[in-house]
Amino acid sequence: TGTAVNPLLRAAYMLDGRIEAGGSVTLMLPWLERQADQSRVYGDTLFEKPEDQETYIRNWLRDEANMPDAARDLQIRWYTAWQNPAENSVYSMGDITALIPAEEVDICILEEPEHLNCYRAPGKASWRQRFSHVVGIVHTNYRAYAQAHASGLVTGPLVGALFATLVQAYCDKVIKLSDVLQSYAPEKEVTSNVHGIRQEFLSMGAPTGNKVYFIGKLLWAKGLDKLLTLQSHYKKATGNYFEMDIFGSGPEQEDISEAFFYGTRGVVGARRRRRNRRANRSDAATTASSSSGDESTDDESQVRPELEPRLPVSFRGRLDHASMSSQYKIFVNPSVTEVLCTTTAEALAMGKFVIIPHHSSNHFFSQFPNCLQYHSKYEFCVLLKYALTHTPTPLSEAQRHVLTWEAATERLFKASAISRRDEARRERLAGKQGDERLAQMHEDICKGNSGVVVRTIIHGKDPQTKGNSGKAVFNSSNFDREKEDATTIGTSEEDGGSMNGSTV
Secondary structure: OHHHHHHHHHHHHHHOOOOOOOOOOEEEEEEEOOOHHHHHHHHHOOOOHHHHHHHHHHHHHHHHOOOOOHHHEEEEEEEEEEEEEOOOOOOOOOOOOHOOOOOOOOOEEEEEEEHHHOOOOOOOOOHHHOOEEEEEOOOOOHHHHOOOOOHHHHHHHHHHHHHHHHHHHHHHHHEEOOOOOOOHHHEEEEEEEOOOHHHHOOOOOOOOOEEEEEEOOHHHHHHHHHHHHHHHHHHHHHHOOOOEEEEEOOOOOOHHHHHHHHHHHHHHHHHHHHHHHHHHHHHHHHHOOOOOOHHHHHHHHHHHOOOOOOOOOOEEEEOHHHHHOOOOOEEOOOOOOOOHHHHHHHHHHOOOOEEEEEOOHHHHHHHHHEEEEEEOOOHHHHHHHHHHOOOOOOOOOHHHHEHHHHHHHHHHHHHOOOOOOHHHHHHHHHOOOOOHHHHHHHHHOOOOOHHHHHHHHHHHOOOOOOOOOEEOOOOOOOOOHHHOOOOOOOOOOOOOHHHHHHHH
């Protein structure tokens, strides 16, 4: 996913010139020690030990990203993690900071700091105590996802308040990818797209066909319900639905594909049809057991009548965006829950039209000539007709550079800095001890009985509970197993210095 690939590429591009200057970059990744977790997250690609996964990552950097030097020089370390299936999230099983050798302690970039800090091991140094400068990059609009839940009126504000507290407590500078995100710490946050795209997207030729497509994870939250609405409105305006292909997979794929097949909006209609089919099959089976063979055939034919798809939409399965045929010219992405959609940037780099809503999450893309933003369903129809009958404008060299990882890294360095004016504003709004008090409050919550509750929520059960072996799975002070493998582990009292410009 974007939250996995983007940090890897960020670390790889930050290596440029750093080795020659005597520095280093270390990427810390979660090791899913349970095979069931790996199966849910990685599918059929499973690893027996961290070294196998590290080899896979280095091969991908070398062969797919075409970065052989980074594949060789990037340092990779692992922390044990479990997946919580109910939340579809991966959480650390202990104190990550204890795994970082003292000689690598300098600047730290936390990818999704609110996620990494859900639980803090009591009695251990925090990120800001250990490192000289901590930058948090916020990827995901968790508050929006919480608000979409049935209990969203309660969980949405709670999630927003909790994550704002964690981000403020443990980061010196906060980078939001777009302004669709909530405010976390006004005195230390900045909005900047610090993501880039792989060079292979910029090296592709111009589209040769006229096809329309969507690519992404198949979740209703990704705007697929809005895509159904746009199809319906386009038919009212023109007399026909528009043909398109949908690429991707996801846990709601069956509901979504059925909704498009029958032309019924939303999750409810698809699930209602599924329940009706099950009930009909049950009734048919009961009738068949007491009827003749001919009658059974007649009843079974009524269970699910063969219908022609109402919408000219085909589901094509998963596909690497970079391997997409040049026949596709128009990328439609109606999502407004994304923080910053990587696939939109990739489509622009490939010289395609992108049709997206006018929304704060899409502000970065408005600078490109092939970005067509709509304010209403009617305007969407007008823009789609325009895209179907026109040729995309080739990007200039300056526009192409904006999309690169080199430009994204430049934006990262600029956004991560703290000016004297920033520091003065921070002192005025939060005070010197404000962040420390928040961090102490969070640490206190993670102790004792309340800590049991936190660990249970995160991991689905309390990993401190002893299993059949009589040994606690979770070690709140450090990872003893990994600590034996680490070359040098600094103590919690060691603060970061210059350390030759190392970055974790």
